[in-house]
Amino acid sequence: MAQSVKPPPFRPHPFFARCYARLAGPALEKAGVAEHRERLLAGLTGEVIEIGAGNGLNFPHYPPEVTRLVAVEPEPNLRALARDRAATSPLPLEVHEARAERLPFPDASFDAAVACLTLCSIADPPAALAELHRVLRPGGQLRFFEHVQARTSGMRRLQRVLDATVWPRLMGGCHTGRDTLATLTAAGFTPTTVDRFDFPETRLPTPAGSHILGTAVRGDHAGAP
Template sequence: MARAMDEGGLTEHRRQLLSGLRGEVVEIGAGPGGTFPHYPPTVTRVLAVEPEPRLRALARSAAAAAPVPVEVVDGLADRLPVADHTADAVVCCLVLCSVPGPAAALAEARRVLRPGGQLRVLEHGRADAPGVARVQRLLDATIWPRLAGGCHTGRDTVAAIEQAGFTLDRLDRFLFPDTRAPFSWHVLATARSARPAAR
């Protein structure tokens, strides 16, 4: 599915997600490592956290071919194996839809970011169209999370980012694929934690 999405145009969105990043990056829920080929050379190291063993093994293969150093480790979004205020950026690509608690994951992102560090997010979520949002609520309350590894179609990720104490510097909303299906409503966002999160 990930390969089909990349061939269908996700690759370009991944590039935009990572464009201009530098220094030490933490990627949450890296899956099989679909972002790794697109990290710019200004990134000195990526710590890629992935809890699922088979995906972690695939990510380690992808890391070996990555253009920047990537270390793949076990871990969870709400307990990142990273010291406080040490990351220049935290990357979430199609993962805040699947974690049990986006608020806890975003609080962890604030904890590990240096002051002024960036949160970069590419996610699908809540539709702007009320009719589609109703379908999303129905899917998320019934079959979709069980069918799709915990994924929710209609989370309001932008609101969650702001509620977690980030300031948005960039927000693009777009349909991908270009249909009004429940899982098509994507956001690409850059946000800053203006001051370090309290411990």
């Protein structure tokens, strides 16, 4: 059943989107994020939905066994870049204007879903994950690669301060300290593999450095919205 609760209004961040596409995105690729994208998407087959697809940096890493890829991106600047990238992809690829909290697709439409560096900035992560649960077929996979709540208490305190003040305003709505694993579990997903690591590797820990990458399976029922 579709979400009945209206999500918070979408707030575009055009300046951040342009900076991400020109600077932050390429910097992450240079730091080695492509290896993690490959791990995230390896072995996917069938019909797949990716939420918060940004400018489409994941597209080249999808395996050819994916028979349909639906990419959702609400930010106009990033969506336009994703459509340009999709036009050169060998995959059957669609880029849609939509929000993860309200997906315009029927129940049980997809074999797998992908959330890559996006749940940190979605306004309502529980609603987004409930929607992914809805559009996945029973037993469908959720692949996730996200920066999350730090493992040390000192860094978690810093994350709380940053998330309550400047970080979301400067970084396109991003939050550094979300407990994404707990949120997806509450939404009805059962994690099957979880790799925790710091990225990029730096001498000093950074507020957005703690990452998880893994797979979860859609359970029989969704968590409370």
